[in-house]
Amino acid sequence: MAQHIRLQSSCGNFSRAFMKRLPAVEKAMVAHGLDPACFVIAKDWARAPLLPIALRPDGTPKEYTVFVKGKSFTVQQPDDLSFLGYFYALCVANEEKDDAHSPAQAPHTEERKLEAVIARLEKWLNKPIL
8 A cells, every 4th residue: 555645734624636636746756766655744824924915816825844754844835736846846856957966866765865855955945045
């Protein structure tokens, strides 16, 4: 039996469109050597939206926190599908774009793939905002 990403939410269920597309994301993760069962996605209301309500046509954004193997990251997205697209791109990112010395260039064990995803996250999250 296949293992799935665990979902948690304090602000309502994940959308039907998200739930319909999630199996395809999980399948892509497996194809890239990642175990979906290692991931937990938690959805909460954003604590401090950056824009005034008049400039947020989609309402209050959500914060999505991804937990994996003792590490986590949080991003704000306007809706579930936007987050799923972001998460998918992160999990199946073209490893050729990574630095030649990144974990992605090492043998592709599941643990190495997971390290590569986390390394990409840390690199992206540490970039200055222009």
